[in-house]
Amino acid sequence: MNSPLKYPGGKNKELNFIIPNLPRQIDRFFEPFVGGGAVYFNISSVNQMFINDKSYELINFYRAVRGEDKEFISTLKSIDNTLKFLINFTSLNSSVLLNIYQSFKEHSNHQTLLEELSYFFDENQYTLQDNVFIHNLNYVTFYKQLVKSVTDKYKRTKRLEEKKGFLEKEDDIINNIETGLMSAYYTFNRYVYNNCNTLNLALPIQSALYFYIREYCYSSMFRYNQNGEFNVPYGGMSYNHKFLSKKIDYLSNTELVNHLNNTVIDNLDFHEFLETYRLTDKDFIFLDPPYDTEFSTYANNTFDLTDQQRLANYLINECPAKFMLVIKNSDLIRELYNENIITANEEPLQIFAFTKKYLVSFKNRNDKNAEHLLITNYEL
Structure with a gap:
């Protein structure tokens, strides 16, 4: 089953290393940093599933999908209809x-x-007002962004022509203008998303905005400024004719909804989450924590050196369950996790490196060519 969400650092491409190397028998499955849930959505034949993330926006999204929230779905459909209208309008x-x-x-x-x-x-004010979904906000807010974005796009297109010569076809110019309109609507929704509490928007609407922005922001990045505002721009021209219809259908998929309904979903610190459920040696934890090079980009929640140390200490010295940790190879991680150290479940720590094609024992701890490490407290 595919994850319903575009998420940076997702492990879809690594599933061929991860899934075959999970323990053969798992009573309860835990994932404290679920993110896009690539592994979680491919887990079956376990008695119970527990997922968690510090990002309340992400957890609210999963809860909206699980609850088949009508306002969540209707908001996404309204946004999608607006995207189609803007293309046709252009x-x-x-x-x-x-x-x-x-x-x-x-x-x-x-x-x-x-x-x-x-x-x-x-x-064209009345046509735009009748067809652009603006969350009951004043039309002027969208109008100002529309004029600004399209004006900026005209100026940029002219500079591009002056630099590279005339664009070959009028279609190229229209595509750029079209991008201005789509960028305007994205930037307007980003403003709404950043001010959802001030605007008193209901949680289902917030979750719909979160999903839309995840789908259309540049390179699936999630980056915040010093004021805690999401500031990644629109993904660009290649996103103009990308619509949400199929994604919306998938969010109502019976298998997806049932999977979430069979899961406990929490919004806690990872340690509090794992301590809540009294883990045993029959349980399994999959961990894909924020990388130590990305402290400031983790969904507006810091995950710093102290947190990495807390996590390593828990896994090595406290954790009674089997675990698999997938993490980027770095000096810090190599320092925190020493191969063959005996862990709390009385098994040695095992470290493997993997590239796009191979999973190998990580014997050379200074090998910086290995991009990711797979660390377990059980034999593969």
Whole structure:
């Protein structure tokens, strides 16, 4: 079963190393840093499943899917309908939009460009208001972002032409203008997402925005500024004709919903989560923690050196269950985990390195060519 969510650092490509090397018998499955859940969504034949993440937005998303929340689904459908409308709107008005661009290219008058685009969007105000889903916010908020994004795109397209020569086809110009509209709607929704508490948006709507932004942000990055605001831009032109219809259908998939309904879902610190359920040697923990090079990018929650040390101490000295840890190879990780040390379950720590094709015993601890390490307290 596929994860419903695009998530940076997801382990879909590593499943061929992970799944065959899980313990043969598992009573209860635990994942304290579930993220996109690539492994969790491929777990079956266990008595109970428990997942956790420090990101409350992620956990709210999984709970919305599990509960088949109608407001969550309807919000995503409204967003998807808006995306389709904006593509069609650009196409229907392509001749006008091209004329505005040609005039700007010829005269290079930025004020005239702003006035002509403002006039165009004013002329189409009622069409836009009737078809663009804006969460009951004032239309002016979206309008300002629309004019800004499209104006910026016109200027950038002109600079691109001046640098590289004329674009081959008018379609290229329209594609850039189209990107301006799609970027405007994304940036508007990013603003709403960053202000969802101030705007008193219901949790299902927040979860829908979280999912939409995950799908359309640049390179699936999730990065926050010093004010705690998500600030990754729109993914770009290649995302313009990407719609959510199939994804929305999958979010209602019976197998997916049942899998989540058979799972305890928590939003805790990893140690509190693992201590809550009194683990035994029949349980199994899969761990894919934030990498030590990404402290500041973990879903607006820090996971720093102290946390990495806490995790290593728990796994080596306290954990009674079998575990598999998949983590990026770094100086810190090699220092925290020493092969063959006897762990709390009285088994030696085993460390393997894997590339895209191979899983091998990690004998050379200074081998920095091994990108990822797979660490267990049981024999593979």
